[in-house]
Structure formats: C-alpha cells, structure tokens
Amino acid sequence: MWILTTPAMLFGLAMLALPIALHLRGRSVRGVLVFPTIELLHLCMDRHTTGRRVRKWLLLVVRCLALGLWVLTFARPVLREAASQSDLNNHTVWVLDLSGSTRAVVDGVVVHDRLSALLDRELAQSGETTGHRAVLAGVALREVTDGWVDARTLRVLVGDAQPVDAPVDLDAAMVMAERLLGPQSTGAAGRIVLVTDGQAHDFPKFFGPKTGVSVRVIGLNDDALIPDTALHNLQIWAGQATVELTHTGDQSRVVELACELEGKTLGTQKVTLAPGQSRGVSFALGSLIDAANEAVVSVRLVNNTDALATDDVCSAVIESAERPRVMIVTAGDAMMSDTPAGALGRALAPFGDARDPVEVRVARADAPESWPTCDVAIVTKTGGLSSSALSVMRERMAGGVGLIFIEDDKAAADDLQAITGLQSAPGGEAARWDESNASWSDAVLEAFTGLSRRTLLDAVTQPGWSPMRGQSVEAILAWPDGTPAVWRKIGRAGNAGASGVMGISFDPLFDAGAGAFADSPSFVGLMHAMVGSLVTRHRGRNVTVGQPMVFRIEGRSASGVATLHGPGVRLITTRGVTDASGLTVQSDATPISGVYTLRLEGRTSAVGCAQPDVGECDLTRVRDEAIRAVEGSGHHDAGTRDTGGASADTHTGDGAYHNVLEVWPWSAGLVGVILTAEVLLAGGGRRGGGA
Amino acid sequence: MARESFIQTVPLLTAGDLNRLDRLAFGGAQRVPNLMPGEHPSRRVGRGQVFADHRPYVPGDDLRTIDWKALGRTDRLFVKRQEQTSQQRVHLLLDASASMAYRGQDAALNPRWATGPSKHRYACSLAAAVAHVCARQRDPVGFSVLHNARVESWPTANEPGVHHARLQHAAALEPSGRAGLAKALHTIGLGTARHAVTLVISDLHEQMPDVLDALSALVGRGAQWMVAQVLHPDEVALPVVKGALRFVDSESGEAVVASPARIADDYRQRMAQRIERWRAALASLGIEHRLITTDRPVVDALGDWVFNRSLRT
Structure with missing residues (x-):
C-alpha cells in the first residue's frame, strides 16, 4: 500500500523529483533569441551530438540498475526475513490480544499463556533496546507504558495482563498502536507486532497497515476458523445465570447452550439466531446458587464447530455468590430518601446495581406484609414498630434473618447504666462515638473485627448485667439509650431463632441527619462488617461484605x-x-x-x-x-511462559505473517539517485544536442 | 509610429561624425568615364586641375588653352591639357531583410537593457556616411532598399537633404522577410549606370552561389561593386550565455536549442571560414569585400576602410 504521508515515502518522492528537476533544468532554455541565421548553429550541433553516442552504453547500464532497484522495492517482503533482526532496533508497539478466545485451552496449554510466551520470547530477542510500548486489547484498550521503555520493563508491565470474557476490538487496538508510533512527521521507523490467536470477527481488517507502518502478526492459530457466534458477559443474579449471545455470521443457525456448575450440567437450551442477532439466554440456578458459593458456573456452546475460541465456544467462568440482601425497616416518615434510613441505604449500596456489596431494600415498618426476603433486617426506631410488625419480624427471625437495631431512645436510665457497664470491659470504654472527630474510635472497629470479641461477649453475658443475657447477641456497642422495651423486643427476636441480633444506639446519626452516613465511611464499614457477620451465620459460610477500600x-x-x-x-x-x-x-x-x-x-x-x-x-x-x-x-514467572512458548511452537509453528503489500520507501530514494546520475550522464548531450 | 518618430529624431550621424567624414573620400578604384565634373579622375583629358600634357595647337582650339609660356620658349603654339575629373555615380543597396533587425542577445533577452543599434540602422548610418562623403564630392548617390523581398529604389541625387530624407525613410523600415539578394542584385544591376559604383550593405546571410552568379553577371557589364558585410559581434562569436538558448531563425522561423558556451569555438571558426569564403569569392570577381561589425562606430569603420583602400592603391 502506498502511503504518501510517511516520511520515508516523502523522502523517496523528493529523491525521485530530483532527477526530474535536473532533467527539466537541463532541458530548459534561458531564453529565446531571434538570431539572424541558425545555419551555422545546425552545423555546430551536428558535430557535438556525435559525442552522445559514447555515453549510450553507460546510460543503458544505469537504467537497468534503476529498474532492478525498482523491482527490489516490491520484493522487500522476501528480503525481510533476513532483515528482521535489524528491524528490532526500531520502535515497536506490541498489541496483545486479551480477548476471551485466549482463555481457551488447546493441547493442554492456555492460548493466552502461549501468546504471552511468544511475546516474552520476542522481547527477549530484542535485547536491551528501549523502543517498546504495549497496548493491551481487553474490554478497553489500555497502554501500559508511559513512553518508550526497554524490553525488560515492558515484560514486567504486560506480565499481569489477563484475558477477559469478551471479544475485543483489535482493529481499534491497531489504530491506537499506530497512533503511539507518533506522528508521521517524526520519521519514526516503527512497527507493530500483533500478538493474537486470530480469533476475531474483524481480523481481516488489519491485515494491511493503514499508514505504512510495518505490521507483524504472531501467534496465529492456523487451525482456527473465523468465528461467527460468541458468548460473553455472563452474570449470576437473582437466581439465574444470564449470558449474552451474539451471532455475527451471515447465516441463521441454531446453537445449543449448556449451563454447568462445577462441571455438572444444569440444563441446556437451543436458540435460533438470525444473522446479526444478539440476545440474552438465562439458566435458572435456584437454590443452587447459595450452595454453589464461589463455585464455577459456565455456559458454553455445545457442538460448536466454529473454532476453539471461547468467543465462539464460550466457557465464561464466573465466581458467584448472591449478595446479602438487607432490608431497612423504618417508620413511614423515614421512607423518604433524605431520611437517615434512606441515607443509610445509599451508604450501604451506593451504586444501586450489581456493583453494590449488598442488595438493599427499604421497607415500611407499618406494612410488614410487603417486606421482601432478606438476610439481614436493619430496624430503625424500633419503638415505632407495631405488634403486627414485630410478629412478622419474629416470623422472619425463624428463617434465620439477622437483626440490627439502631435506636435513639434515651428514656431508660437503668438500661443505660447497664449498658455503660460495657465500659468496664477491656476495650469497651473507648467504644463510643467520638463527637469531636465524628468517627468511630479504633476500639469500635477492633471490636467488630473480632480482636476483643470474646471479652465483649463475656462482659455482656454476665448475670444481671443485661436483659440480653444468654441470648445470641453478637455485640452491643454504645448503647447508652436503650430502653427495657427495646431489649425485650430484641430478646424475643433472639429467642425466635434469629441468626444474630445487634444493636446500635447512634444519636448523632439521627441528630445529624442523612448526611451523617455519607460523612462517616467508618460507620459504613462497620455496617458492612455487621451485615457480613450476620449473613455468615445465616448462610452457614463465610461471607465478607464490604467494598474494597x-x-x-x-x-x-x-x-x-x-x-x-x-x-x-x-x-x-x-x-x-x-x-x-x-x-x-x-x-x-x-x-x-x-x-x-x-x-x-x-x-x-x-x-x-x-x-x-x-x-x-x-x-x-x-x-x-x-x-x-x-x-x-517473582510474579512474572518466565519459566511458565517459556513452557507456553514451546507449546506454541509445536502448535502453530509461530507463523509470522508478513504483509506482502508493504513497500520499502527508501528504495524509491535510491532509484531517485540512480535516475539523477542518469540525467547527469545524459544531460551534457541533451543540453548540447538541443531539442 | 513611436519607432519612426524616434528614428527621425535621432540622426543617423552626429555633427562630430560629419566633421570627421569631411576628411574622407570615397569612390571606385577605376577611372570614371563620365563627363560631368567632379573629383574623381576621369579617363578623359580636358579641363582640370592636374596637368596632363601638351599638344600642338590646331585651329579651332580654345585660345584659353594655349600655353603661352611654351610659346615664348619655343615659338610654337601648344595647347595645355589637364586631367579631367568627373563625378562618379554611387548606388547604395541596403539589405533590410529580417536578419538585419538583430541588435544582440541583450536586446533579445533583456529588451529594457538594450542600447545598441540594429544591424539595419547601422547599415543606414553607414549608407548615410557614404552618402555624405559622396555629396561632398558632388557624386550623385542613389539608394535601393531590399525590404521584405522587394526592392525599393530611388534615383541618384546630389543633394544631401534628399539623401537624408531617403535614409531616414529607410531607417524607419522594420526589417522583415527574406533578403533574396541575388534577385535584387540582378534587378538593380540592370538599372544602374555602367560605370557606377554599387555598394551592397548586407549581412550576406544568403546562398553564396546564387549571389556570386548574380554579381558575376553584373561585373561583366562594367559596373563596380563593393560589398560591406555588416555583422553583429554575436554573429561573429556567439554571445556568452550560461545554459541553453532557443535560437530562432529570423527569416525562416526555424528554432534550435543550443548552449552557446559549448559550441562557441566551433561556431567562431565556422563563421570566420564563412567570411573568408565570401571574401575570396568576391575578390575573384574583382569585388571588394569589407567586414564591418556593429560594435565599431560607423565613421571609424568607414575611415579604416577608406584608409586600407588608399594603401592598396
């Protein structure tokens, strides 16, 4: 492909223009002179033109040489193998295919590992050169380097790259790589090395470079076909496994999907796909999802003959466990979003979608019939609970639902005194809300991380210390305002079989209004920890709730x-x-x-x-x-990658694809030099010889 | 119109030129048989300033011709005779073909910087000089102009004012067309007096055999012919110009691209040979040939010519 904007090509064209300019200059006349007679001029020129014949043979040699170089220009791909080593000295942008197809296992070797091994080997061969950049073609394109780095650094930076469960846009990655090579005016003689298994729908697009950049493709699987059906974006939610099925072929087809849990087939479906159709397919998991708990759920195409790739024969792996479901029960006036209950809900589940660590529902205290199924119920202003609500709550307790009470009643001095007895326990004295810093003290957090749980439980279960004695109380923190009625409610709840009951009296929470939650990330973390503890009891397995910090x-x-x-x-x-x-x-x-x-x-x-x-x-x-x-x-395990590389050699033969249309632009310059010499040789005769 | 007015306002000869021309004499190499008195030696003996001989008196002779001193010494009557001087008709043939328009390469390539006269104007100046000398010698001068392949002639006259008017008219002509000198010579030769001197002022860019044939026929009729070959210095030696020039033949229109620097030596040699061939060929016919280049003042060129002729005689 002729790209006239590349610096080398411009140089070549300029060199080609040089002999033309000299030729035209040689032929151009300085002026027109009306002379009395040109009879003698004719006689003189006839004598001088005889000298041109002497140069004819030399001109023939020069022209043959120019034509030979021109032929070599188009024969450059043949010569490139010999020159590949020297090309490594140029700037190179490596594009690593991280599409889902690279997660496939071929002959016992993960395709991604094989590609990584190829990349490592190529980088190792490049020595300590510094002209390397890399583009990871995942769900989003990402350049892992900030400027040109050496091969060793690049190997480290791309070492953690992992394939994704989705197809990628390799064409966009190639465009990005070309952009990283810099503007064409810089004259960078760079190249792009695409490391891919070739399992992409738009793979033929980047067979030809767009701006004259040298492109090399390694890692192609010669046995693979271009896929036309892909599975991606598997989600486990609401008791179902839902996967998106995309068909990009030009023919309608019927595909069979199988859903597996830890290798055991849960069910199959046959789906008819029209050309270009994209649809979602769901498999019901039911109660298996809870039992699965971090098990592998996969959906794959059955008897798919397209290719080995997971883009087509998708085996998307999702580690799934249903999120804890939290119900915030509050009075009717607390249903509004700007109430503490609403703010608490947003704090626990800020995104409102699957990214939240817990699923939060806010329920009216006076409408227990509409309460959803939950793992933990957070009850605020328990004094406002009706008897029917308490009855429903007790019913839910029987199902193992954990309870968290948040109370601000200041009436009971006895209970207050009893609770403040907590201060005598180790670490309990500091378990209070720090008004000055508006945060929970470290002791509170330590209590909930189990560091002093035993001591705390011993303290709260002492006889005469609390009506909660003997109940399944996990912890009671900062309960200065609890009332006997509340404790009785809690006690009944615990007796009803609740997995756990926790209580928090948090005056500043309600006094400060809804913003208190947002301003107290520690409190949100505390609530996450409480929910996690209760859900662990409820589900009988360790459930960690909390966003990564x-x-x-x-x-x-x-x-x-x-x-x-x-x-x-x-x-x-x-x-x-x-x-x-x-x-x-x-x-x-x-x-x-x-x-x-x-x-x-x-x-x-x-x-x-x-x-x-x-x-x-x-x-x-x-x-x-x-x-x-x-x-x-040692995270960058070169030994493992080397093993993959060896496998790649046996499987694909490391077939490097060379673009047959690539032109060596500098040869145009050489041809220009030759033609210049030709014109100079012929110039004397032409100028003397006239028209 | 502008050119004509310019030429009319610029005299062909300056006052200084005229003063210098007064010291020159121009004429043919042969004695003039004419009877009209003039300053040229005649074949006849009669009244004149230079003593020729005595002869015995015969009745009827003019008594004023008797040499009285000889009568006193010899007591015989002798008549003293003087060499008679007469006029000589001069005819000037001006070549006004297109090749005579050349003013030099500066004029062609840089017209604004051109200052030298064209060959045609130089020829007119030369004709004016000759005419002035002839007028001072009381020789009648006729003119012919070969212009655009046609000959325009004026009869002989002996008045400088007439000469001036005719030459101004000739100078105002734009040189054009092919010369056709051989045919013009034949035409003029038939109309001129037998013993007249005809001066051809031309660059001689003609076919030599044709011209020589015409001249040989005319020379046999007793007329005297002289040829002044007027060339620009660029014609003698090509102008020094870097690069190539497109030379266009002024008469045929043919063009050729050549680098003067490469062929200058060859051209100069060939031109010298050509001039020499003209000289030799004309000399064989008894015709005087004079090469005059336009880079010399007219009076100087004419003076040198006259001086060289006097040395030869």
Whole structure:
C-alpha cells in the first residue's frame, strides 16, 4: 500500500523529483533569441551530438540498475526475513490480544499463556533496546507504558495482563498502536507486532497497515476458523445465570447452550439466531446458587464447530455468590430518601446495581406484609414498630434473618447504666462515638473485627448485667439509650431463632441527619462488617461484605508517598495494572486485610475516598516501587511462559505473517539517485544536442 | 509610429561624425568615364586641375588653352591639357531583410537593457556616411532598399537633404522577410549606370552561389561593386550565455536549442571560414569585400576602410 504521508515515502518522492528537476533544468532554455541565421548553429550541433553516442552504453547500464532497484522495492517482503533482526532496533508497539478466545485451552496449554510466551520470547530477542510500548486489547484498550521503555520493563508491565470474557476490538487496538508510533512527521521507523490467536470477527481488517507502518502478526492459530457466534458477559443474579449471545455470521443457525456448575450440567437450551442477532439466554440456578458459593458456573456452546475460541465456544467462568440482601425497616416518615434510613441505604449500596456489596431494600415498618426476603433486617426506631410488625419480624427471625437495631431512645436510665457497664470491659470504654472527630474510635472497629470479641461477649453475658443475657447477641456497642422495651423486643427476636441480633444506639446519626452516613465511611464499614457477620451465620459460610477500600490519589508531583501493606495489594493506575504487594500504607487507621486498590486517576489534587488520610503520592515512585515489587515477588514467572512458548511452537509453528503489500520507501530514494546520475550522464548531450 | 518618430529624431550621424567624414573620400578604384565634373579622375583629358600634357595647337582650339609660356620658349603654339575629373555615380543597396533587425542577445533577452543599434540602422548610418562623403564630392548617390523581398529604389541625387530624407525613410523600415539578394542584385544591376559604383550593405546571410552568379553577371557589364558585410559581434562569436538558448531563425522561423558556451569555438571558426569564403569569392570577381561589425562606430569603420583602400592603391 502506498502511503504518501510517511516520511520515508516523502523522502523517496523528493529523491525521485530530483532527477526530474535536473532533467527539466537541463532541458530548459534561458531564453529565446531571434538570431539572424541558425545555419551555422545546425552545423555546430551536428558535430557535438556525435559525442552522445559514447555515453549510450553507460546510460543503458544505469537504467537497468534503476529498474532492478525498482523491482527490489516490491520484493522487500522476501528480503525481510533476513532483515528482521535489524528491524528490532526500531520502535515497536506490541498489541496483545486479551480477548476471551485466549482463555481457551488447546493441547493442554492456555492460548493466552502461549501468546504471552511468544511475546516474552520476542522481547527477549530484542535485547536491551528501549523502543517498546504495549497496548493491551481487553474490554478497553489500555497502554501500559508511559513512553518508550526497554524490553525488560515492558515484560514486567504486560506480565499481569489477563484475558477477559469478551471479544475485543483489535482493529481499534491497531489504530491506537499506530497512533503511539507518533506522528508521521517524526520519521519514526516503527512497527507493530500483533500478538493474537486470530480469533476475531474483524481480523481481516488489519491485515494491511493503514499508514505504512510495518505490521507483524504472531501467534496465529492456523487451525482456527473465523468465528461467527460468541458468548460473553455472563452474570449470576437473582437466581439465574444470564449470558449474552451474539451471532455475527451471515447465516441463521441454531446453537445449543449448556449451563454447568462445577462441571455438572444444569440444563441446556437451543436458540435460533438470525444473522446479526444478539440476545440474552438465562439458566435458572435456584437454590443452587447459595450452595454453589464461589463455585464455577459456565455456559458454553455445545457442538460448536466454529473454532476453539471461547468467543465462539464460550466457557465464561464466573465466581458467584448472591449478595446479602438487607432490608431497612423504618417508620413511614423515614421512607423518604433524605431520611437517615434512606441515607443509610445509599451508604450501604451506593451504586444501586450489581456493583453494590449488598442488595438493599427499604421497607415500611407499618406494612410488614410487603417486606421482601432478606438476610439481614436493619430496624430503625424500633419503638415505632407495631405488634403486627414485630410478629412478622419474629416470623422472619425463624428463617434465620439477622437483626440490627439502631435506636435513639434515651428514656431508660437503668438500661443505660447497664449498658455503660460495657465500659468496664477491656476495650469497651473507648467504644463510643467520638463527637469531636465524628468517627468511630479504633476500639469500635477492633471490636467488630473480632480482636476483643470474646471479652465483649463475656462482659455482656454476665448475670444481671443485661436483659440480653444468654441470648445470641453478637455485640452491643454504645448503647447508652436503650430502653427495657427495646431489649425485650430484641430478646424475643433472639429467642425466635434469629441468626444474630445487634444493636446500635447512634444519636448523632439521627441528630445529624442523612448526611451523617455519607460523612462517616467508618460507620459504613462497620455496617458492612455487621451485615457480613450476620449473613455468615445465616448462610452457614463465610461471607465478607464490604467494598474494597479505594484510594483515589491524584497528583503527579506531590510530596507524600502512598504505600500499602497487606497481602494481595494491587496497584491500579490509568497506565496499567500491576501487583503492588509489599507496599505499605503510611496513614492506615485500620488494619488492612483483603484486596486494596490504589487507583490513580487524573492529575489534580489528592482525594481519599474511603481513606482520606492517605494523602498525595508520587505516582512515578509508586509505579517504580510496584514494578520492583513485582519483579522481586517473582510474579512474572518466565519459566511458565517459556513452557507456553514451546507449546506454541509445536502448535502453530509461530507463523509470522508478513504483509506482502508493504513497500520499502527508501528504495524509491535510491532509484531517485540512480535516475539523477542518469540525467547527469545524459544531460551534457541533451543540453548540447538541443531539442 | 513611436519607432519612426524616434528614428527621425535621432540622426543617423552626429555633427562630430560629419566633421570627421569631411576628411574622407570615397569612390571606385577605376577611372570614371563620365563627363560631368567632379573629383574623381576621369579617363578623359580636358579641363582640370592636374596637368596632363601638351599638344600642338590646331585651329579651332580654345585660345584659353594655349600655353603661352611654351610659346615664348619655343615659338610654337601648344595647347595645355589637364586631367579631367568627373563625378562618379554611387548606388547604395541596403539589405533590410529580417536578419538585419538583430541588435544582440541583450536586446533579445533583456529588451529594457538594450542600447545598441540594429544591424539595419547601422547599415543606414553607414549608407548615410557614404552618402555624405559622396555629396561632398558632388557624386550623385542613389539608394535601393531590399525590404521584405522587394526592392525599393530611388534615383541618384546630389543633394544631401534628399539623401537624408531617403535614409531616414529607410531607417524607419522594420526589417522583415527574406533578403533574396541575388534577385535584387540582378534587378538593380540592370538599372544602374555602367560605370557606377554599387555598394551592397548586407549581412550576406544568403546562398553564396546564387549571389556570386548574380554579381558575376553584373561585373561583366562594367559596373563596380563593393560589398560591406555588416555583422553583429554575436554573429561573429556567439554571445556568452550560461545554459541553453532557443535560437530562432529570423527569416525562416526555424528554432534550435543550443548552449552557446559549448559550441562557441566551433561556431567562431565556422563563421570566420564563412567570411573568408565570401571574401575570396568576391575578390575573384574583382569585388571588394569589407567586414564591418556593429560594435565599431560607423565613421571609424568607414575611415579604416577608406584608409586600407588608399594603401592598396
């Protein structure tokens, strides 16, 4: 493909223009002179033109050489194999296909591993050159490097890339790669190496480069066919497994889908697909979903002959467990969204969709018949509960529903005194709302993380200490305002078989209004922990409720350094994802466990969404530390990748595709030089020889 | 109109030129048989300024011719005779063909910078100079202009004013067309007096055999012919110009692209050979040939010519 905008091509055209210009200059006359007679001029020129014959043979040689170079221009793909090693010195953008098809297992080797091994081997062959960038073609295109890096760094940065459960737009990835090579005016002689298994519907699009950039494709599976049916976006929700089925073929077809749970077929469906049709297919899981608990649910196409890829023969894997269902029971006047109950619901489930850690429903206390099925019921203003509501609640308790009471009654001084006896327990004294800091003290959080649970339970179950004695009370915190009536209600609930009963008296919550929840992320975390504890009791398995703490740190040149500690810490930046194990958080007010995310967005000031004390950080330093941590942790397992590479060799033969239409633009310049010489050789005769 | 007015306002000869021309004499190499008195030596003996001889007195002789001193010495009557001088008819043939319009490469490539005269105007100036000298010698001068392949002639006259008017008219003509000199010579030769001197002022860009044939026929009739070959210096040696020029033949319209720098030497040699061939061929016919280039002042060129002729005689 001729791309006239590439610098090399422009240079070549300029060189081609040089002999033409010289030729025209040689032929051009300085002026027209009306001469008395040209008889003698004719005689003189006849004598001089005889000299041209001497140069004819040399001109013939030069012209043959120019034609030979011109032929070599189009024969460049043949010569490219020999020159491939030198090409590695150029800038290279690597495009790694992370589509769902790469999750397929062929001959016992995951396709993605094979592709990664190929990429590693190519990068290893490139030595310590620094002209590398990478584009990960996942659900979204992502460049993992900030500028050109060396091959070693690139291997680290792309090491964590994992395939997604969806097709990807490789064509857009190629466009992005071309853009990363820089504007054509820079003259970068770059190339693009596409690492893909070829299982994409639009794969033929990028067979030809669009801007003259050298494109090399590795990892193609010669046995694979271009798919026309794909499964993606499997979701487990509401007792169903729903998968989107897309058919891009040009013929109608009937496909058979099978839903499996841990390898056991739950059911099959036959679906008729029209050309271009996309539809969702659901399989009922029922009560199996609870029993499954982190089991693998997959939906696949049965007897699909299209290809091996999971894009077509989809085996989407989802680790699923239904979220805890939380019902917030409140008085009628608390149903409005700006009430504390509404604010509490938004705090527990801020997104209102499947991303929330819990499913929240707000129910009217005076309409127990409409209460939904739930795992935990959070009851506010229990004094307003009617007898019928309490009856329904007791009925629900029989089903193992956990209860959380939030009360602000200040009437009972005895119970207040009894509860304040908690202060004598270890750690209990500090278990109070810190008015000055508007946050829960560390002791409260420690209590709910089990550090002093035993002591707490011993304290609250002492005889004469509380009407809750002997009940299945998990914890009672800061209960300065509880009333005997409330305790009786709680006691009855516990006796009714509730999985657990918790109570919170939170005056500032109600006094401060709805905004108190939003301003108290620690309180939200506390509520998540309470719900998780109750649901664990209810479902009989460990259920962790809570959003990962998201540190949204923005700013490139800040003074502070944010570090994280704890297992499984991952660093998520806009430039890529990498494992950041070993980093520590400097201002962690809470013990860190589980997955923490450091998300770097934008380049403005620092904002701590869940942890405001993290402060600003030096992104470059954080990233470098993360890279070093990854390298030190051995997460980038070259040995495993090498094994995949060997398998790739036997399976695909590492077939590298070379674009047969690629033109070597510099040869045009050489041809121009040759033609220039030709014109110079012929110029004397022409100028002397005249028209 | 502008050109004509310009030419009419610019004299062909300046006052200084005229003063210098007063010291020149122009005429043919042969004695003039005419009877009209003039300054040219005649074949006849009669009244004149230069003593020729004595002869015995015979009745009827004019008594004023008797040499009285000889009578006193010899007591015989002798009549003293003087060489008689007479007029010489001069005819000037001006070549006004297109090739005579050349003014040099500067004029062609940079018209604004052109200052030199064209060959035609130079020829007219040369004719004016000759006419002035002839008028001072009381020689009648006739003119013919070969213009656009036609010959326009004026009869001989002996008045400078007439000469001036005719030459101004000739100078106002725009040189054009092919010369056809051979045919013109034949036409003119039939109309001129037998012993007249005919001066051809031309660049001689003609076919040599045709011209020589015409001249040979005319020379046999007793007329005297002279040829002044007027060339621009660019014609003698090609102009020094870098690169190629498209040369267009002024008369045929043919064109050729050539680099003067490459062929200058060859051209100069060929032109010299050509001129020499003309000279030799004309000399064989008894015709005097004079090469005059337009880079020399007319008076100087004419003076050199006259001086060289005097040395030869």
